Amino acid sequence: MEKRKLSFWQIWNMSFGFLGIQFGFALQGGFMSRIFQTLGAGKEDIPLLWIAAPLTGLLVQPIIGYMSDRTWSVKWGRRRPYFLIGAILSSIALFLVPNSPALWVAAGFLWILDASINISMEPFRALVADKLPESQRSYGFVVQTLIIGIGTWIASNLPWMVSQLGVSNVAESGVVPMSVKVAFAIGAFVFLASILYTVFTTDEYPPENMEEFEREKVKKNNFIPDILNNIGSMPLTMKKLGIIQFFSWFAFFTMWSLANPALTEHVYRSPAPIETDYNMQDLAQKDAFVVANTKFQESSNLVGSSMGIYGLSSMAFALLLTLYTSKRNINRKYVHMFSLIAGGAGFLLMNTASPESLKYCFVLIGISWGSILSMPYAMLSSSVDPKKMGVIMGIFNMFIVIPQIMAALGGINYVSSLIGEEAINAMTVAGVSLIIAGLCNLLITNKKAIRYQEEI
Structure with a gap:
């Protein structure tokens, strides 16, 4: 099927739901460890x-x-039903957490x-490849x-913003x-509203051959063998890209889970x-605890506000790339x-950062974040069968979650303990991991993945 080129605003509409998804991820990534610590978790347990x-x-x-590859509704399309289901569930969970x-x-x-959140997010990656010709990927x-960057910055600053409006930042122990x-x-409201905006402003292409689509849907109804077959036959x-993703997401999981204990302790001198x-x-003694806890919450x-800077810088980086890629191809x-190397440097500089200079570390991290959310998917989408885009994007997520599982099961604690006991060592591990991820890009040799060209 010949896909027509879309305008900026058409692409914006189809991607706007990611604003809500990123509100969910940014609140989770920026403040979940804080909630755990408030409820009594030690930093080694996080x-x-x-x-x-x-x-x-x-x-x-x-x-x-x-x-979603095997779904089609004349009214709702292929990916949009999953956006909506995930948004409703995520909004309820955000309110309760x-x-x-x-x-x-x-x-x-x-x-x-x-x-x-994952129910909503995965189809969004596939939707870009579904809707756009390869020259616009x-x-x-x-x-x-760009939209993710906006969401990250706003959501990361929300607790600070509402406290500035007079909402209490003080609470009893365990609250x-x-x-x-x-x-x-x-965040719960924005998540649902932004997803609804995309659902009602974006349509989807139907399967090229509806009869063949229905036959394949009936024939290929064994999920596990199909997934294993696609894993076994994944392109080189x-x-x-999976190796690059492994080290990239090990680094960012380390940041999300341990930046709050590391930076409140090392930079702000206010550990939980x-x-x-x-x-x-x-x-x-009770008053002393309340004072220490208030300093920790502040x-x-x-x-959280400093972490929001990485969303802002990723947004600026994405805006520059948007202006450039609208007219030209990039390597x-x-x-x-x-x-990725710039982001790694940002993590390493946290060892010497002050409260005033910490934001510059996150500026560098934001550059890597902006690239992580776009370049691997653009390279991947140019290298796989478009009919399997949904399941391939889902399988590609394995290279995101496996390093996070390894980190959660003790990988972060073990590697950072080789350096020392201080919590900030986790950020050093994140920096080294991100630099390794950057250098692994030298493994990519597929010309079509590196730079789309009309003649290919």
Whole structure:
């Protein structure tokens, strides 16, 4: 099927739902560890509590990709039903997470939240490849990244913003502050509203041959053998991209799970107080705990705001790429390589950062984030069968979630402990991992993946 080129606003409409998805991911990534610490988790326990996120991605994304490849509704299309289902579930989970009465409840809600976000997210990746001709793939994924950057920056600053409006940032021991609860409620609304916008402003191409589509849908109804077959036959370029993804996502999972304890302790000198270290029956000791906890909550807001900078810089980076790729082709390989190395440098510089200079570290990290959300998918979509785009994108997610599972099961704690006991060592590990990911781009040799050319 000959796909027509779309205008900027048509691509914007089809990608706008990612604003809500990124609200969900940014609130989860920026503040879930804070919620865990508030509910009593030690910093060494946090990576394992985060295991819900990659495990649900590993299970959900290939299934949703497989199902969406075999879905067609004249009214709702192929990918949009999954956007909507995931949005409804995610919005409910976002509202409930900060109201968790205990640590195990919060961990359980994280499972539900991440699974729901993944239901919406995977079809969005496939939609870009479904809708756009190959010459616009880089452009499409970069516009998507621009919207993700906007969502990351706003959502990461929400607790700080609402506290500036007078919402309390102080709470009793074991209770999440109202500023965080209000921020998550806003995120729930934005998630659903932005997905609805895309659902009602975007249509989809029907299968090229409806009779063949129906036959294939009936014939290929065995999920596990089909997934295993697609894994076994994945293109060489996809495997090489998988290596890059492995080190990239090990780094970012380390940031999401441990940046708050690392930076509140190392940069802001306000680590989370441990209640058992205080005699809560003694009024002076109880007051000291409240003061320490308030400082931790305030510094956590500042860490979240600093993390939001990586969304802002990824947005600026994506905007530059959008302007460039709207008229020209780019060398995806070298753009991605240098972007990842820049992010690695940002993590390493956190060792010497002050509260004032921390934002510059996240500017560099944002450049790598902007590239991670666009370049691998643009390279992959030029290397695979378009009829299998949904399931391939779901399988490609394995290279995202496996390193996160390894990190959660002790990989971060083990590797960072080789350097020392300080929490900031986790950010050093993230930096080295991201630089390795950048250098692995030298493995990519497929010319079509590196740079789309009309004559290919």
